[in-house]
Every structure is written in structure tokens, then in C-alpha cells.
Amino acid sequence: MSDSAIRVRDVSKTFAQGAAAVRALAGVDLDIDCGELMLLMGPSGSGKTTLLSIMGCMLRPCRGSVSILGEEVTGLSERDLPRVRRDWIGFVFQGFNLFPTLTAVDNVGLAFDLRGLPRRQASRRATELLEQVDLGDKRDAFPADLSGGQKQRVAIARAIAGDPWVVLADEPTASLDTRSGRVVMKLLRGLAHDRGRAIVIVTHDNRLLEYADRIVQIEDGSIVSDSASAGGAGERSVHS
Amino acid sequence: MLAWRNLVHDKIRLAVTVTGIVFAVVLIVVELGLFIGFTTTTSSLIDQSGADLWISARNVPFIEQGTPFSERKLSTVMATPGVAAASKYVLRFAEWKRPDGGQDSVLVVGFDLQTRLGAPWNIIAGQVDDLRQPDAVFIDDIYRERLGAARVGQVVEVQGRRARIAGFTQGIRAFTTSPYVFTRFKAAQNYTVLREDETVYLLVKAKPNVDVEGLRRRLAARLPSIDVMTTAEFSRRTRLFWMFTTGAGLAVLLAAVLGLVVGIVIVAQTIYATTVDHIREYATLKAIGASNWYLYKVIVLQAVISALIGYALGIVIAVLVIRGSKESGAAILLPPGMVAGMLVLTLVMCVSAAIFSIRKVTRLDPALVFKG
Numbered sequence: 001m002s003d004s005a006i007r008v009r010d011v012s013k014t015f016a017q018g019a020a021a022v023r024a025l026a027g028v029d030l031d032i033d034c035g036e037l038m039l040l041m042g043p044s045g046s047g048k049t050t051l052l053s054i055m056g057c058m059l060r061p062c063r064g065s066v067s068i069l070g071e072e073v074t075g076l077s078e079r080d081l082p083r084v085r086r087d088w089i090g091f092v093f094q095g096f097n098l099f100p101t102l103t104a105v106d107n108v109g110l111a112f113d114l115r116g117l118p119r120r121q122a123s124r125r126a127t128e129l130l131e132q133v134d135l136g137d138k139r140d141a142f143p144a145d146l147s148g149g150q151k152q153r154v155a156i157a158r159a160i161a162g163d164p165w166v167v168l169a170d171e172p173t174a175s176l177d178t179r180s181g182r183v184v185m186k187l188l189r190g191l192a193h194d195r196g197r198a199i200v201i202v203t204h205d206n207r208l209l210e211y212a213d214r215i216v217q218i219e220d221g222s223i224v225s226d227s228a229s230a231g232g233a234g235e236r237s238v239h240s
Numbered sequence: 241m242l243a244w245r246n247l248v249h250d251k252i253r254l255a256v257t258v259t260g261i262v263f264a265v266v267l268i269v270v271e272l273g274l275f276i277g278f279t280t281t282t283s284s285l286i287d288q289s290g291a292d293l294w295i296s297a298r299n300v301p302f303i304e305q306g307t308p309f310s311e312r313k314l315s316t317v318m319a320t321p322g323v324a325a326a327s328k329y330v331l332r333f334a335e336w337k338r339p340d341g342g343q344d345s346v347l348v349v350g351f352d353l354q355t356r357l358g359a360p361w362n363i364i365a366g367q368v369d370d371l372r373q374p375d376a377v378f379i380d381d382i383y384r385e386r387l388g389a390a391r392v393g394q395v396v397e398v399q400g401r402r403a404r405i406a407g408f409t410q411g412i413r414a415f416t417t418s419p420y421v422f423t424r425f426k427a428a429q430n431y432t433v434l435r436e437d438e439t440v441y442l443l444v445k446a447k448p449n450v451d452v453e454g455l456r457r458r459l460a461a462r463l464p465s466i467d468v469m470t471t472a473e474f475s476r477r478t479r480l481f482w483m484f485t486t487g488a489g490l491a492v493l494l495a496a497v498l499g500l501v502v503g504i505v506i507v508a509q510t511i512y513a514t515t516v517d518h519i520r521e522y523a524t525l526k527a528i529g530a531s532n533w534y535l536y537k538v539i540v541l542q543a544v545i546s547a548l549i550g551y552a553l554g555i556v557i558a559v560l561v562i563r564g565s566k567e568s569g570a571a572i573l574l575p576p577g578m579v580a581g582m583l584v585l586t587l588v589m590c591v592s593a594a595i596f597s598i599r600k601v602t603r604l605d606p607a608l609v610f611k612g
């Protein structure tokens with residue numbers, strides 16, 4: 001019916017915390033299209049990471065449904081979810097989450113290893129990806145010897161190893177200086193605009209606004225505003 | 241790849257894991273070797289006798305405990321169809337007087353020179369036929385010093401009678417503290433003050449193709465007042481007595497089990513700690529699409545690599561320990577089957593230890609991957 005990369009319908013999530021229950025998401029509806037870079041913004045504790053985890057099939061919602069590329073994933077078994085994450089979704093984390101004992105090329109190669117590629121081929125493909133993120137010369141460096149921006153570029157190379165339609169990034173620039181942040185954002189924007197991927201970036205860094213096609217504001221687990229960014233079509237309708 | 245890097249990355253922890261495995265392997269190999277050595281030693285006279293059946297007084301619990309009975313039973317045995325050979329045999333304690341005058345207790349083994357059932361083996365000096373001399377005896381190389389008899393031809397005293405060293409065996413260790421002294425039956429009768437018309441055992445060789453159990457039953461029917469056992473049965477009875485009734489074997493087995501438990505605990509603990517240390521990496525692997533199966537492979541591979549290193553080092557150390565103990569007089573055996581079995585045991589130990597930590601990585605907590 002639609003070509004949404006991700007379709008979130010009436011998703012709620014409540015965490016039990018001792019006797020008290022924390023309501024992290026309250027009936028969220030959201031559609032993200034291919035070729036779109038969306039910023040998900042909101043105060044701390046507003047439910048951004050929770051929403052990203054649910055869209056990334058790492059967390060199950062208490063209510064509602066999530067479809068990725070038209071396939072309903074909410075009902076999938078624990079056994080099937082790793083495949084969904086591997087084949088459709090790329091993750092980028094604030095803390096990079098690289099493997100300190102592996103070189104840059106092996107960190108990226110690991111993503112191919114997960115997909116059953118032979119060692120040599122994995123290594124060749126990983127080298128190509130590192131060149132794409134402009135790190136061809138750092139292929140044998142360990143994460144400890146890379147700058148924050150370089151680490152995040154290795155992480156992006158790893159995230160796109162499976163050629164996913166969706167890339168989910170949680171505060172990808174929070175640990176980076178302004179210049180590195182720009183490089184990373186340009187890479188992610190390129191993925192959306194040149195290769196038609198759906199990119200969701202959680203941030204509360206206003207400097208990233210200029211890269212967004214769309215900005216979604218979330219507060220207390222509900223979307224409070226959803227607008228095309230500067231030069232876009234203005235406010236969309238907001239479910240409340 | 242990741243498994244290996246993870247391991248070598250933390251060299252101290254790898255060293256602790258491997259040390260734990262080495263400790264367990266050495267403990268288990270040495271204790272089991274000791275156990276096998278002990279067991280083999282307790283019944284070596286029976287196992288090496290060449291007899292198919294052992295006839296003794298009623299309810300003899302182990303070979304050293306045989307009591308005399310009338311030698312006239314021998315003719316009944318000989319007359320039984322299926323018997324190829326049968327002869328008298330004695331094993332009894334006696335006093336040994338060294339050339340320097342010191343005394344020691346020995347176990348005199350008297351066998352028949354015609355049938356040679358129960359004759360000494362592994363002979364390194366002299367021949368069995370040398371025992372035809374009325375006062376000739378063989379002792380084992382291990383006890384030369386202790387019995388004060390270093391050379392062939394030396395004269396000693398057994399139970400106040402003259403005895404002459406006619407030869408030496410090698411590696412025939414006595415399980416009790418009393419060394420074996422081999423001699424012909426007639427001489428042994430004198431040394432052990434056995435009555436002229438008595439024997440302690442009758443050893444029977446069955447004719448070829450005769451069913452030994454069938455022969456045992458026929459003999460038992462003809463000899464109601466005494467016991468007829470197959471060699472295997474008597475061997476097992478003797479082993480069981482020394483190993484379990486006395487508790488000697490139990491203690492050794494217990495130490496082996498202890499080694500296994502200590503090994504599992506150390507390995508489980510370190511592998512678990514390693515897993516917890518890398519928990520965020522495992523969570524990341526899951527997030528980017530690794531199946532549980534992939535994570536199991538990484539963890540189990542880590543365990544297997546540690547196991548192989550620990551096993552190799554452990555066996556080398558165990559062999560050195562066993563070599564060293566040869567001189568000190570303990571019998572530790574290391575049969576090839578045990579070396580192979582130990583590899584399997586080490587792998588099982590390490591992999592089952594790894595299973596403890598596998599539970600830790602099967603749940604994916606997004607908080608682990610998304611924290612800054």
C-alpha cells in the first residue's frame with residue numbers, strides 16, 4: 001500500500017520499574033520513507049532510544065505494530081529477528097561499539113562474516129567500504145588508534161555492509177567534534193539522497209538540523225511535532 | 241577470529257584460564273594414573289599368571305589372603321575333562337634377612353616349574369629354569385637395595401633358610417609393602433612353613449577351545465568345599481578389595497574428581513568473567529544481526545582454544561611428574577587411551593564451563609548498545 005521503509009502504528013511501551021511503571025512510549029504513529037533523513041529530537045528521557053530500539057527490532061512494543069519494508073515484524077519470533085536486523089537495518093551508536101581487539105578492516109569484515117562470507121572476500125569488501133568512508137589508509141589500524149570521527153566512519157562502514165534499507169543512529173555525533181560530526185552527517189545524508197536509504201538519527205544537537213529532510217519532536221513518549229525542515233513543506237499533521 | 245582475538249587480548253585472563261586447565265589436567269592425569277597403576281599392581285600376579293582358573297579356599301577376598309587346603313584336590317582337577325594343565329601355587333608372607341643382618345617382610349611366590357603357571361615375567365637377569373636349584377630365588381630390580389641383594393649369586397636368608405639370588409625381574413611391583421620373592425613351589429613350601437600336603441592355590445590352564453566358564457562350573461561341582469574362579473573374577477575381586485574396601489583407591493579417585501571440579505570451576509569462572517567483560521560487544525554483535533548460534537560459536541571456540549592450550553601443557557607437565565615419580569617408587573600409569581580420553585574430558589570440561597556464560601548473552605538489552 002505504501003513504500004514506507006518503516007511504518008510504526010500506535011506503538012506503546014511501558015517499563016516495569018519495581019512497583020512503578022514507566023511509560024516510555026504512548027501510542028506513536030510514524031512513517032519513514034526511503035530516501036529520507038529524519039531527525040528524532042526531544043528531551044532526555046522522552047523515549048527516543050526506546051522508539052529506535054523498537055524500530056530496530058531489538059525491543060518489542062507492549063502494544064502496536066512495526067513494519068519494515070512492508071513486512072510486519074512485531075509478531076516475528078526471537079529466532080527470526082537477528083535476520084531482520086542483519087538484512088534490513090544498519091545501526092550506528094553514540095559509543096561507536098567497535099571491537100577493540102579487531103582492526104578497522106576486521107571490524108567491518110565481521111559484518112560480512114555474520115553473513116557467511118569467506119574470510120578473503122569479507123576482507124576485500126570491507127576494504128572497499130572503508131575506502132567509501134575515506135578511511136582506506138586506516139584499514140589496519142585498531143580502534144584505539146583512530147580519532148572519534150574515524151571510529152564513527154568505521155562504524156558506518158560496518159552498518160552499511162549488508163546494504164540495509166534502514167539506518168538507525170542514536171546520537172551518532174554526540175561524542176564527536178563539530179568537524180567530524182559534519183563528515184559523518186554528510187555520509188549519512190549521502191546514503192539517503194544518493195542511495196535512497198531511510199535514515200533515522202536521534203539527536204539533541206541543533207547543529208544537525210541543516211542535514212535533515214524532516215524533524216520529529218518527541219516528548220513524554222508522544223510525537224509533538226513532525227515537520228519538513230528548512231525549505232520543506234512545513235508542519236505535517238501530528239497525532240496526539 | 242573474534243574468539244581468538246578476544247582471548248589473546250586479555251593475556252592475564254588467558255593465563256589464569258590456562259593455568260586452571262593445566263592444574264586440573266595434571267591433577268586428573270596423575271591421580272587417575274596412580275589409580276590405574278595401583279589397580280594394575282594389586283592384581284598383576286593374577287593377570288600375569290597364565291592360568292585360566294584359580295582355585296582357592298572358600299571366600300578368599302584378595303590374593304594375599306589365601307589360606308591353605310589339601311593338595312589332594314589337584315588330582316581331582318587333573319582328572320576333569322577340559323583341563324590342559326594344573327599346578328600348585330603359594331603366596332605367603334615370610335621373613336627376609338639381608339646380608340647385613342637387617343630384616344624385612346616379603347611375599348614368597350611359589351609356582352610349579354613344569355606348568356610354569358604363575359612364573360615370574362619381565363626377567364632381566366637369569367632364566368626361569370635357574371629356579372630349579374633348591375635355594376634359588378628371583379626378586380625385582382626395584383627392590384635390590386631394599387632387600388640388600390644387588391647381584392646374582394648373593395646369599396640371603398628367608399625364614400631362617402638359605403636363599404640365593406638367581407635372577408631379577410623388572411617392574412613387578414608389590415602393592416603391599418612386602419616385595420615378591422619368586423621361587424619354585426617346593427622351596428616356597430619351606431620358606432612359608434606350609435605343610436607338605438597343602439597348597440594355597442591351584443592354577444588351571446584350560447585346553448584350547450574349551451569354554452572356561454563351563455570348565456569352572458564343572459570343577460566347582462566336583463570341588464564343593466573350595467572356590468573355583470576365573471582369572472578375571474579373582475583379579476577383579478582383588479582389585480576391588482584393595483581399591484575400595486581399603487579406601488586407598490577411593491581417596492585417589494576422589495582427588496581426580498576434585499581436579500575435575502576445580503578445573504570446571506576455574507574455567508567457568510574465567511570464561512564467565514571474560515564474557516561479562518565483553519558483554520557490550522556481544523550485545524553489539526546481536527544488534528547488528530548475529531544469531532545466538534553465532535555468539536555460541538564465539539564463546540565455545542574460546543573455551544576450545546583454552547582447552548587445547550591447557551591440555552597440551554597439562555599433559556607435558558603430567559608426563560614430567562610421572563617421570564619424576566618413577567624414581568620415587570610410585571606406580572603411575574598413563575595408557576594411551578587415557579591420554580585421548582583426557583583430551584575429550586578437557587574439552588567437555590571447558591565447553592560445559594562456557595555454557596554457564598552463554599545464558600548471559602542470549603538476552604539482548606538495548607541499553608547495553610545504546611549507552612554513550
Ligand SMILES: Nc1ncnc2c1ncn2[C@@H]1O[C@H](COP(=O)(O)OP(=O)(O)O)[C@@H](O)[C@H]1O
Nearest residue numbers: 015017022024043044045046047048049050051
Ligand atoms: N530498560 C528500561 N527499564 C526501565 N525503564 C527504562 C528502560 N529503558 C528506558 N526506560 C525509561 O523510559 C524512558 C524513555 O527512555 P529513553 O527511550 O532511553 O529516552 P531518551 O533516549 O529519549 O533519553 C525513560 O524514563 C527511561 O528511564
Ligand SMILES: [Mg+2]
Nearest residue numbers: 048049050610
Ligand atoms: Mg537515549
